[in-house]
Amino acid sequence: MKDHETLGERLAEQGISRRAFLKFCTALASLMALPPERAAAMANALARSQRPSVIWLSFQECTGCTESLTRSYTPTLESLIFDMISLDYHHTLQAASGFAAEKSREDAMKNFYGKYLLVVDGSIPINGGGVYSTIAGRTNLDLLQETAKGAAAIIAVGTCSSFGGIPNARPNPTGAVAVSDIVRDKPIVNISGCPPIPAVITGVLAHYLTFGTLPDLDDLNRPRSYYGTTIHDRCYRRPFYDQGKFAKTFDDEGARNGWCLFELGCKGPTTHNACATTKWNGGTSFPIESGHGCLGCSEPHFWDAGGFYTPLSAPVVNIEAATLGAAIAGAGVAVAMSSLDRNKIRRAQQAHEKLTVKEL
Ligand code: SF4
Ligand code: SF4
Incomplete structure (x- = not known):
């Protein structure tokens, strides 16, 4: 499989018919609260779109958000991962481990600087310099700050990364905070929920792919079409x-x-x-x-x-x-x-x- 080919090329390789793809886009349009007649335009835009690199960081969380995503039904998890996006790093779902896993993240950051999407689930503990949660010997705080720098946008998945969530509950011994408390210079969309609805996660990704922008957001940076x-x-x-x-x-x-x-x-x-x-x-x-x-x-x-x-x-x-x-x-x-x-x-x-x- 070629990396970051267009979705149209990817579908053609798999022999997926235009009719099947239109059906898929009609379901997506409905998820995004768009009128059904937009499905054809959406199909054209999606077919031309290049699968974006996605880095998914899981911090102080229960893995419920990833569990929720794996229950996604439209599109399915497989199509989400292999057709719509290039999921270059995800602790829970990736096969690589150790140094190879960290290299995937570093490569994606270098090769797609300014273009990749950063997805975060879990809150970020900041007490004691962030020592309460580490990955590959580095604090969540450090990893977030480093990975956020080259991200085109950040999608905070779940209430923990959106607002602090359960780890932030009193007395909050780890000093858990939301992504938006740390990163202030990037567009952030909050997909809150404990866990978040899987169709909302895929709907936001599909919107980004189709229109190249984040959806319209409410005062708390949540997509209005789902949280309005x-x-x-x-x-x-x-x-x-x-x-x-x-x-x-x-x-x-x-x-x-x-x-x-x-x-x-x-x-x-x-x-x-x-x-x-x-x-x-x-x-x-x-x-x-x-x-x-x-x-x-x-x-x-x-x-x-x-x-x-x-x-x-x-x-x-x-x-x-x-x-x-x-x-x-x-x-x-x-x-x-x-x-x-x-x-x-x-x-x-x-x-x-x-x-x-x-x-x-
Ligand atoms: S019904 Fe309320 S508590 Fe239950 S998942 Fe939906 S928003 Fe959360
Ligand atoms: S009508 Fe309102 S208060 Fe009553 S069960 Fe539904 S959401 Fe809850």
Whole structure:
């Protein structure tokens, strides 16, 4: 296999038909919340694109983010690795070890300086000079600073690399911080979640390949197409919330009837993620569909905010009704919606902050 050939050349070698590739692109367009008619343009752009070199660094983490990626279904992990990108370094998935593994990273950095994508999962411990987590005798801090220098962009995968996550929970003995606390001069996209949704990881990579840019991001650097709405905005139990029908325990009649889990501590109203639409395990289900409230895993302060079974105290605004009101108002709709979006994100952050103070 030739290194960094175009995706079109790679597919032609494998005898993959244009029809099959278009089907693949239609699925990707839907993942990226693009209209289906963009699929053909996307197929052309992807076919011409050169597979970018990707260096994946895993720091202070549980390997859940990589586990999540291996559950990706569109595209499959094999096609992601061998067709769309050139995964030149990944601790967990690479065959090489020891000096050979480190040489792969150094070669990719040298050969694709300024062009490679750096993916990071896990937080970075900075206490004691970073000694709490090392790879090949070097601290995570050192490796991140070195590898970030030549990266075109950084994708922080998971809540640990996006916001600090569980390692950052009090008392945080290792001084765990997020990638954005260390690297300030590179574009960073946060794909938060504990773990993140695999389709979101592949969707962001596909967007980069197709358009050569990172997707539109929210105030916390998360892709808007996946994190632009809350779980609550898209939850199938929402009609019960609006009717005031709440389960009081996990096994009462309300729970059996699929009523809203707000009073059992669901954090869906303040959590931005795509679980309610993308779902998990090939679109099979998501936590609320399985009968458990959202824990707010894709927001800052996840874990320390706690209160997993304590109802949110902050008032919840009916976003869809407010949006409809703005639409009826006619002129200035775009302005109204964007400020609504910003207010919504701010309110969610404030609710999490409030909860943190109340619970600790
Ligand atoms: S509170 Fe939770 S269960 Fe209820 S509608 Fe909102 S997201 Fe769904
Ligand atoms: S439902 Fe909530 S806690 Fe569960 S994975 Fe989605 S964002 Fe995280």
